[in-house]
Amino acid sequence: MSQDIAMGGQADHTGHEAHEHHGPPSGIMRWITTTNHKDIGSMYLWFSFIMFLVGGAMAMVIRAELFEPGLQIVSPEFFNELITLHALIMVFGAIMPAFVGFSNWMIPLMIGASDMAFARMNNWSFWLLPVASGLLILSMFVPGGAPGTGWTLYPPLSIQMGMGMDLAIFGIHLLGMSSIMGGINIITTILNMRAPGMTLMKMPMFCWTWLITAFLLIAAMPVLAGAVTMLLTDRHFGTTFFNAAGGGDPVLFQHIFWFFGHPEVYIIALPAFGVISQVIPTFSRKPIFGYASMVYAIAAIAITSFFVWAHHMYVTGIPLNGQLYFMYATMIIAVPTGVKVFNWVATMWKGSLSFETPMLFALGFLFLFTLGGFSGLVLSLTAVDVMLQETYYVIAHFHYVMVAGAVFSAYAGAYYWLPKWTGHMYDETLGKWHFWLTLFFFNMTFFVQHFLGLAGMPRRVPDYALQFAEFNKISSIGAFGLGISQLLFLYVVLKALKSGKKVDAKVWDGAQGLEWTVPSPAPYHTFETPPVIEEGKH
Amino acid sequence: MRVSMKRLAVVSALVAPLFPFSNAWADYQFNMHVPVTEAGRRAYTLHNDISLICLGIFILVFGVLIYSLLHHRKSKDHAPADFHEHLGVEIAWTIVPTIILVLMAIPATRTLVEMKDTSEAQLTIKATGYQWKWGYDYLKGEGEGIKFLSVQTTTPDQIDGKAEKPATYMETVDNPLVVPVNTKVRILTTANDVIHSWAVPAFAVKQDAIPGFIRDTWFRADQEGTYIGQCSELCGKGHGYMPIVVNVVSAADYTTWVEAQKKKAAAGDDPNKVWSMDEAVARGEKVYNANCAVCHQANGKGVPGTFPALDGSKIAGVASASAKAKHIDTVLHGRPGTPMAAFGPQLSDTDIATVITYERNSWGNKTGDVIQPADIAAARK
Numbered sequence: 001m002s003q004d005i006a007m008g009g010q011a012d013h014t015g016h017e018a019h020e021h022h023g024p025p026s027g028i029m030r031w032i033t034t035t036n037h038k039d040i041g042s043m044y045l046w047f048s049f050i051m052f053l054v055g056g057a058m059a060m061v062i063r064a065e066l067f068e069p070g071l072q073i074v075s076p077e078f079f080n081e082l083i084t085l086h087a088l089i090m091v092f093g094a095i096m097p098a099f100v101g102f103s104n105w106m107i108p109l110m111i112g113a114s115d116m117a118f119a120r121m122n123n124w125s126f127w128l129l130p131v132a133s134g135l136l137i138l139s140m141f142v143p144g145g146a147p148g149t150g151w152t153l154y155p156p157l158s159i160q161m162g163m164g165m166d167l168a169i170f171g172i173h174l175l176g177m178s179s180i181m182g183g184i185n186i187i188t189t190i191l192n193m194r195a196p197g198m199t200l201m202k203m204p205m206f207c208w209t210w211l212i213t214a215f216l217l218i219a220a221m222p223v224l225a226g227a228v229t230m231l232l233t234d235r236h237f238g239t240t241f242f243n244a245a246g247g248g249d250p251v252l253f254q255h256i257f258w259f260f261g262h263p264e265v266y267i268i269a270l271p272a273f274g275v276i277s278q279v280i281p282t283f284s285r286k287p288i289f290g291y292a293s294m295v296y297a298i299a300a301i302a303i304t305s306f307f308v309w310a311h312h313m314y315v316t317g318i319p320l321n322g323q324l325y326f327m328y329a330t331m332i333i334a335v336p337t338g339v340k341v342f343n344w345v346a347t348m349w350k351g352s353l354s355f356e357t358p359m360l361f362a363l364g365f366l367f368l369f370t371l372g373g374f375s376g377l378v379l380s381l382t383a384v385d386v387m388l389q390e391t392y393y394v395i396a397h398f399h400y401v402m403v404a405g406a407v408f409s410a411y412a413g414a415y416y417w418l419p420k421w422t423g424h425m426y427d428e429t430l431g432k433w434h435f436w437l438t439l440f441f442f443n444m445t446f447f448v449q450h451f452l453g454l455a456g457m458p459r460r461v462p463d464y465a466l467q468f469a470e471f472n473k474i475s476s477i478g479a480f481g482l483g484i485s486q487l488l489f490l491y492v493v494l495k496a497l498k499s500g501k502k503v504d505a506k507v508w509d510g511a512q513g514l515e516w517t518v519p520s521p522a523p524y525h526t527f528e529t530p531p532v533i534e535e536g537k538h
Numbered sequence: 539m540r541v542s543m544k545r546l547a548v549v550s551a552l553v554a555p556l557f558p559f560s561n562a563w564a565d566y567q568f569n570m571h572v573p574v575t576e577a578g579r580r581a582y583t584l585h586n587d588i589s590l591i592c593l594g595i596f597i598l599v600f601g602v603l604i605y606s607l608l609h610h611r612k613s614k615d616h617a618p619a620d621f622h623e624h625l626g627v628e629i630a631w632t633i634v635p636t637i638i639l640v641l642m643a644i645p646a647t648r649t650l651v652e653m654k655d656t657s658e659a660q661l662t663i664k665a666t667g668y669q670w671k672w673g674y675d676y677l678k679g680e681g682e683g684i685k686f687l688s689v690q691t692t693t694p695d696q697i698d699g700k701a702e703k704p705a706t707y708m709e710t711v712d713n714p715l716v717v718p719v720n721t722k723v724r725i726l727t728t729a730n731d732v733i734h735s736w737a738v739p740a741f742a743v744k745q746d747a748i749p750g751f752i753r754d755t756w757f758r759a760d761q762e763g764t765y766i767g768q769c770s771e772l773c774g775k776g777h778g779y780m781p782i783v784v785n786v787v788s789a790a791d792y793t794t795w796v797e798a799q800k801k802k803a804a805a806g807d808d809p810n811k812v813w814s815m816d817e818a819v820a821r822g823e824k825v826y827n828a829n830c831a832v833c834h835q836a837n838g839k840g841v842p843g844t845f846p847a848l849d850g851s852k853i854a855g856v857a858s859a860s861a862k863a864k865h866i867d868t869v870l871h872g873r874p875g876t877p878m879a880a881f882g883p884q885l886s887d888t889d890i891a892t893v894i895t896y897e898r899n900s901w902g903n904k905t906g907d908v909i910q911p912a913d914i915a916a917a918r919k
Contacts, residue, residue: 069703069707069708070696070697070698070699070703071697071698071699072699075775075841076775076776076777076778076779077774077775077841077844080772080774080775080777143843143844144843144844145843145844148774148775149772150772154732154733154771154772155732156731156732156733156749157732157733157772157773157774160731160732160774160876160877162843162844243750244748244749244750244751245750249750249751250733250748250749250750251748251751284610284618285612285618286618286619286620286622287620287622288622289621289622289623289624290622290623290624290628291622291623292623293623293628315735315744315745315746315770316746316748316753317745317746317748317751317753317754320650320651320654323650323654324647324650327643327646327647327650328643331639331642331643332639334635334639335632335635335636335639338631338635339628339631339632341599342599342631345599345602345603345606346624346627347622348603348606348607348610349602349606349610349619350606350610350616350618350619350621351606351610351616351618351619352610352611352612352616352617352618353606353607353610353611353612353616354611354612354613363607366603367600370596370599370600371596374589374592374595374596377588377592378585378588378589378592381584381585381588381642381646381650382646382650383580383581383584383646383649383650383653383742384581384584384585384588384646386581386653386742386743386744387570387573387578387581387582387585387739387742387744389744389770390735390737390744390770390771391770451566451567451568451569454567454568454569454570455567455570455571456570456571456739456767456768458737458768458769458770458778460772460777461768461777461778462778463697463708463778463779464708464778465706465707465708465709465766466703466705466707467567470566471566
């Protein structure tokens with residue numbers, strides 16, 4: 001059935017142009033009309049990297065302003081716009097699309113399906129993204145500028161903003177639609193299109209993480225859409241959801257936002273776990289340890305993520321019982337997360353390890369994400385959080401989770417599958433340089449921010465007291481290095497495309513799974529007849 | 539603490555070359571400052587303890603990993619084992635962390651319960667967040683009835699680098715909060731416009747100030763001194779520039795301060811005084827720089843597209859009765875839906891009258907209008 005949809009889409013194009021039957025239409029129309037999961041996956045990945053550079057450029061301006069005390073480069077209101085857009089673009093434009101790109105490319109290849117279940121909707125999911133990101137960026141150029149509220153968009157501050165806020169709200173609506181459609185597509189594909197014999201508990205871990213993430217997307221994104229719609233009506237249609245003068249409550253928005261916001265953290269983290277769970281066994285030449293407990297841990301993390309939202313709101317004045325409950329619930333998340341880390345370590349234990357670039361990024365992920373987990377545990381204790389909430393400690397914490405977690409994992413996945421996508425090997429030496437530079441500058445940028453936060457420097461300020469000057473300078477220099485190092489990745493990819501060594505179907509000697517049974521580069525159509533799954537293999 | 543100072547100095551000397559931008563090691567603060575309240579010190583200890591536990595687990599787990607990375611290498615011809623599950627180990631590493639977490643939760647709960655107990659306060663002060671300053675009302679206890687605004691005194695020239703930054707850059711206000719030492723002070727927080735957050739790290743206190751609602755927190759400082767905090771919830775362009783300065787003084791000094799404040803209040807402005815143009819403009823300029831210049835700028839030009847110019851505006855720059863009435867109305871009641879706050883509840887009739895006079899007769903504005911406090915009192919009705 002789903003195969004018919006995919007093939008039907010293809011027939012439409014070839015009907016208009018007398019092209020060979022299984023080839024794509026040429027030129028720009030190939031990309032606009034494509035329903036092919038590989039094309040769409042590639043577009044997601046390129047889009048994500050472009051947005052990564054845009055959001056990164058904003059971060060460079062932020063760090064340049066914070067290089068020393070005083071205001072040198074930007075005005076405080078523009079600084080606030082930058083921190084808002086940096087976050088929204090990185091979360092919704094860079095990190096999420098990167099993992100959706102992986103899912104598009106790899107899930108059908110991993111489960112032996114010919115394409116995604118809803119191939120046309122897949123196209124639509126992607127093409128909403130540039131429009132949504134365009135609205136976000138456009139908001140900088142309208143009177144009043146982009147929202148200067150931080151990505152959390154808290155009212156009443158967001159009520160004061162100019163029309164840039166409305167553009168951002170519509171942008172978020174579109175991003176939500178794109179994510180929900182993507183989520184539906186992934187769930188349908190995984191539940192209905194696995195090759196015969198591929199039971200759920202034989203699926204690669206990456207598919208499991210995405211199956212669970214897709215449910216999180218469908219549950220969480222409408223909540224965000226609701227929250228920003230209420231903002232919109234408060235702004236323009238006289239409602240008072242968040243205005244005490246009309247019987248509303250500004251804190252209500254925070255509850256709704258974080259009910260979305262905390263699962264969002266795992267929407268980003270779980271696919272990252274999935275990539276790591278593919279890379280580590282390959283370069284350990286040993287099956288993943290505790291497959292079943294990994295699946296249960298992912299499910300446990302996903303479910304728990306809906307019950308901890310108010311740990312972002314300890315200082316809003318929630319009652320003691322609420323603080324205690326959210327503290328305990330948050331601490332509990334450390335257990336399944338710990339299980340995953342232990343499982344990865346046990347996978348490597350007594351393996352036959354080698355350290356190609358994907359493995360290096362996976363190990364970098366493991367070390368730094370665990371540090372981010374520990375600072376998260378520190379923040380979960382309400383009494384300590386009161387001192388650290390809204391300081392640079394929080395910034396350091398979530399960049400360890402988001403950058404060292406998600407971005408390192410995305411790089412691991414990109415290096416791991418790049419030869420499969422392109423048929424060409426990347427330059428291993430340059431890849432390793434990219435890793436070590438990123439690792440060094442990442443820590444230079446963000447590790448010192450722990451100290452800034454502990455000393456009491458608030459976040460989201462364009463200027464600071466002299467006592468914070470030294471660490472800020474170190475952090476800014478690190479940030480510039482981190483930013484420049486990422487251009488190296490672009491060079492590595494382009495070089496691989498142009499002159500990389502040709503690779504076989506099975507690129508990595510330790511790799512397991514269906515994606516390594518198709519030629520490299522993967523042909524435009526794969527698994528038009530489902531493969532046969534051997535007994536007893538994941 | 540003190541015992542380890544010598545060791546810290548040795549370590550510092552060894553690590554210092556890694557931090558090239560400092561002339562004094564003291565500039566690098568690696569941990570929290572030790573709070574000056576009992577509850578704060580407990581939270582501080584809790585933080586240190588949990589950080590150490592995390593460090594221990596980190597060393598343990600990654601010690602195993604690093605051993606594996608060194609010895610189980612393909613380059614050393616290590617043949618891969620093929621085990622992939624072990625029920626006992628998996629149960630153990632679920633249960634042991636749970637036990638550690640429960641042990642952590644016990645002191646964390648105890649500390650939190652203590653921190654949340656705002657009962658039996660000896661002094662109650664309301665802190666109101668405004669864009670972008672704090673207002674304090676002494677509601678109960680010694681000094682009841684004192685109220686004032688607290689605005690930062692860092693100048694635009696210092697911020698823009700046209701004047702040298704003092705050591706206390708961004709950490710000074712015109713009227714600091716003054717409280718007695720060893721006294722349980724309850725702080726009620728609220729806000730006038732958007733959400734702010736009243737925070738002083740030395741007291742381990744941070745409480746959002748939410749418009750339309752009252753929240754509370756408390757502290758009992760046991761060391762005299764000046765303690766600095768900053769607004770800790772993004773509240774617009776001036777968010778970085780609304781510090782919180784608290785002077786903790788002895789009981790005797792506090793009583794002296796209260797007396798001085800009361801005398802100052804009694805000798806306040808005469809609401810029936812008739813102001814001359816020069817007097818009003820001089821007074822109004824001070825009020826303008828403290829309250830208005832952050833958005834409308836000292837030169838009255840505003841920020842195009844964001845904050846309207848007053849210089850040459852249709853309201854402030856036109857000499858007509860309707861423009862004058864509109865001007866008074868805007869300052870008193872604000873413009874809902876924009877950052878323009880209602881200054882009626884914040885400023886006295888005299889302040890509002892003189893600042894409007896200043897705005898109508900400065901830069902290119904030459905209306906010749908002199909607004910009297912009585913005009914404002916009438917407009918308030």
